[in-house]
Amino acid sequence: MSVWCPLVPPEDLLGMGLYKRNLSDVSGAYYDWCASMRSKTLGSVTMGGLLDRIRMLMISVGIACGQNRELAESVQSIVASNLRKGAARLVSNLPAETPEEQTVKKTLAMFFARMKFTRDIDPKEEIGRAIPKSVSTKPESDSIATSAFGDILPRGMSRDLDIDDKVQVTKQAMYHGTEIVRVLYTRLLSPDPYGNNNS
Numbered sequence: 001m002s003v004w005c006p007l008v009p010p011e012d013l014l015g016m017g018l019y020k021r022n023l024s025d026v027s028g029a030y031y032d033w034c035a036s037m038r039s040k041t042l043g044s045v046t047m048g049g050l051l052d053r054i055r056m057l058m059i060s061v062g063i064a065c066g067q068n069r070e071l072a073e074s075v076q077s078i079v080a081s082n083l084r085k086g087a088a089r090l091v092s093n094l095p096a097e098t099p100e101e102q103t104v105k106k107t108l109a110m111f112f113a114r115m116k117f118t119r120d121i122d123p124k125e126e127i128g129r130a131i132p133k134s135v136s137t138k139p140e141s142d143s144i145a146t147s148a149f150g151d152i153l154p155r156g157m158s159r160d161l162d163i164d165d166k167v168q169v170t171k172q173a174m175y176h177g178t179e180i181v182r183v184l185y186t187r188l189l190s191p192d193p194y195g196n197n198n199s
Contacts, residue, residue, distance in 0.1 A: 003016055003017050003019070003020055003023060004023070004027070005023040005024075005026050005027045005030075005075075006027060006030055006031075006191075006193060007026065007027075007030050007061070007075060007078070007079055007193060008023070008026075008075060008078055009078070009082065009194070009196070012078050016071075019068070019071050022064070022065050022066070022068055022071050023075075025064040025065070025066070026061055026064045026065065026075055028064065029060040029061060029063065029064035030057065030060070030061070032060070033056065033057045033060050034188075034189050037053055037185075037189060038189060040053070042182070042185075042186075045182075046123075046178065047123045047174065047177055047178040047181050048121075048122065048123050050178070050181045050182060050185045051117070051121065051123065051181060052120070053185060054083070054117050054181075054184070054185060054188065055117060055118060055119070055120065057079070057188065058076050058079065058080075058117055058118045061075050061076055061079070062076065076117075076118055079117070080115070080116055080117045080118065082193075082194040083115070083117055083184050083194070084112055084113065084115060085194070086183075086184055086187065086194050086195050087108075087112035087115070087180055087181075087184060088109065088112060088113070089195075090180045090183060090184075091105060091108045091109050091112060091180065094108070094176060099135045099136065100135070100168065100169065100172070102135070102136075103131070103132060103135045103161070103165075103169050104169055104172045104173050104176065106132050107127060107130045107131045107132065107169055107173045108127075108130075108173050108176060108177055108180070110130035110132075111123075111126060111127050111130040111173070111177065112177075112180070114126070114130065123174065123177065124170060124174060127170055127173045127174060127177065128166065128170055130173075131161065131166055131169050131170065131173075132161070133160055133161065134158045134159060134160050134161060135158060135159060135161055135165065136158030136159075183195070
């Protein structure tokens with residue numbers, strides 16, 4: 001019988017033939033999680049709430065692997081890695097025309113790159129830690145760029161972000177970040193859990 005688990009892409013299943021029973025249990029835990037999550041509302045859930053739901057999946061995976069900690073960590077790592085890749089693709093699609101948009105994009109790229117999806121975190125706090133120290137225009141942008149931070153930056157110039165700037169970046173990053181996590185979460189409930197067929 002072939003080895004199969006919806007959370008593990010085919011290329012990652014190689015070498016897991018010894019864990020057929022465990023992977024079957026992981027699949028069962030995943031389907032149980034999906035059934036449980038589909039009964040929950042989605043419209044007004046915060047980023048933290050969505051991340052908690054994903055963390056519950058990670059916990060279920062660990063429980064399904066029983067005493068096989070190595071397999072549990074391996075499957076959790078595969079899930080987290082694919083979620084980070086999906087997030088990176090979504091972040092790359094965000095606009096970056098203004099200095100503020102560029103900063104928000106860099107912030108979210110760092111935020112998701114650090115995301116493990118197994119820890120209980122405060123998204124706003126972690127986004128604050130991911131904000132770059134300065135804002136600048138792209139070298140390929142126009143000679144000047146009007147910033148939503150309230151100033152005009154010559155091409156390629158930069159300046160440090162002040163408290164008001166960081167508040168604004170955090171607000172926009174939380175908005176876009178929530179939408180990205182919403183997409184990741186919705187995909188996990190679908191037959192294509194990582195959105196590899198419609199990136």
